[in-house]
Amino acid sequence: MLFRSLRAQGNVVPLQSLEAGRGDADIWLSGAGFQPAANASAPLVLGGGLVLEGLDGFGLETAPIRTQVRSLAGAVGAEGLFLANQGDLAITTAADRSGSLSYPGLSLQAGGGISSDAGITLEAGLESAAGRLSLAAATQLQLSQEARLRLLDAAEARLSARGGTLSTAAGSTINVGTGNLELSGQGLVLQGVLNTTGSLQLDGGSASLPLLPYLSTGQQQALGTAGIDPAGLNTNLVLAGSITSAAAKGLFLPSDRLLAVLGTLATTAPAAPLQLTTRDRKSTRLNSSHTVISYAVFCLKKK
Numbered sequence: 001m002l003f004r005s006l007r008a009q010g011n012v013v014p015l016q017s018l019e020a021g022r023g024d025a026d027i028w029l030s031g032a033g034f035q036p037a038a039n040a041s042a043p044l045v046l047g048g049g050l051v052l053e054g055l056d057g058f059g060l061e062t063a064p065i066r067t068q069v070r071s072l073a074g075a076v077g078a079e080g081l082f083l084a085n086q087g088d089l090a091i092t093t094a095a096d097r098s099g100s101l102s103y104p105g106l107s108l109q110a111g112g113g114i115s116s117d118a119g120i121t122l123e124a125g126l127e128s129a130a131g132r133l134s135l136a137a138a139t140q141l142q143l144s145q146e147a148r149l150r151l152l153d154a155a156e157a158r159l160s161a162r163g164g165t166l167s168t169a170a171g172s173t174i175n176v177g178t179g180n181l182e183l184s185g186q187g188l189v190l191q192g193v194l195n196t197t198g199s200l201q202l203d204g205g206s207a208s209l210p211l212l213p214y215l216s217t218g219q220q221q222a223l224g225t226a227g228i229d230p231a232g233l234n235t236n237l238v239l240a241g242s243i244t245s246a247a248a249k250g251l252f253l254p255s256d257r258l259l260a261v262l263g264t265l266a267t268t269a270p271a272a273p274l275q276l277t278t279r280d281r282k283s284t285r286l287n288s289s290h291t292v293i294s295y296a297v298f299c300l301k302k303k
């Protein structure tokens with residue numbers, strides 16, 4: 001059926017098929033919520049953009065709703081958001097034609113799962129108040145300069161780029177409460193701001209990223225003075241932004257490759273250490289009087 005706006009009244013509505021325009025117009029959904037019909041075809045929702053207007057839930061963890069849209073925005077309640085998209089997906093802002101109703105991104109009361117068989121870009125705000133949130137891209141996962149990811153209280157999140165780089169642009173921010181944040185991809189390039197009171201897990205996979213594009217002129221010169229050719233350096237993890245941990249246990253970053261700290265790492269809790277460890281367990285541990293790294297540090301795997 002062809003829709004531009006649909007409201008679910010009463011119980012959760014089983015979706016069979018929705019299409020807006022010829023697949024290029026936005027679909028606004030409101031009401032109690034939606035689940036895929038048992039005999040539904042794929043994709044269930046076809047449009048330019050999808051805006052969820054305060055639904056109780058959208059899809060199920062065991063049966064996400066299949067979509068083919070380019071953008072996603074809105075708010076979803078306690079039943080969670082579970083969506084599997086075909087093609088690139090951007091989480092962005094949305095507003096109706098009158099401008100009286102707008103969303104600064106996507107707000108989730110209880111987390112959920114958003115996946116794409118291509119890439120995912122966060123271009124606006126994404127907030128999860130509780131539960132676990134999963135963003136899974138088959139290729140790249142990017143947080144643009146305008147991205148704002150916020151995990152409240154004990155909410156957790158896992159962001160993964162299975163076949164490409166997970167990157168955060170300079171200007172982007174990630175704020176985490178006491179929950180766990182996992183970032184994984186075939187290479188991690190973190191150039192934004194990340195603040196956490198919980199635990200942080202970073203996994204750059206088997207990628208081999210050239211380090212040279214992320215080095216300042218001064219850093220390149222310093223390496224050259226030390227007899228190291230920066231053009232020959234590769235890593236799977238580039239920390240070129242700011243990571244600050246307020247967790248009592250401090251900040252622990254293990255790596256099985258060259259670990260490039262080109263930005264700032266800091267802990268703020270009393271006596272909380274910073275610890276960088278390579279696979280061979282050779283580590284650099286900074287005690288409470290050394291809680292900030294704000295220059296290039298390389299921890300190399302011992303051969």
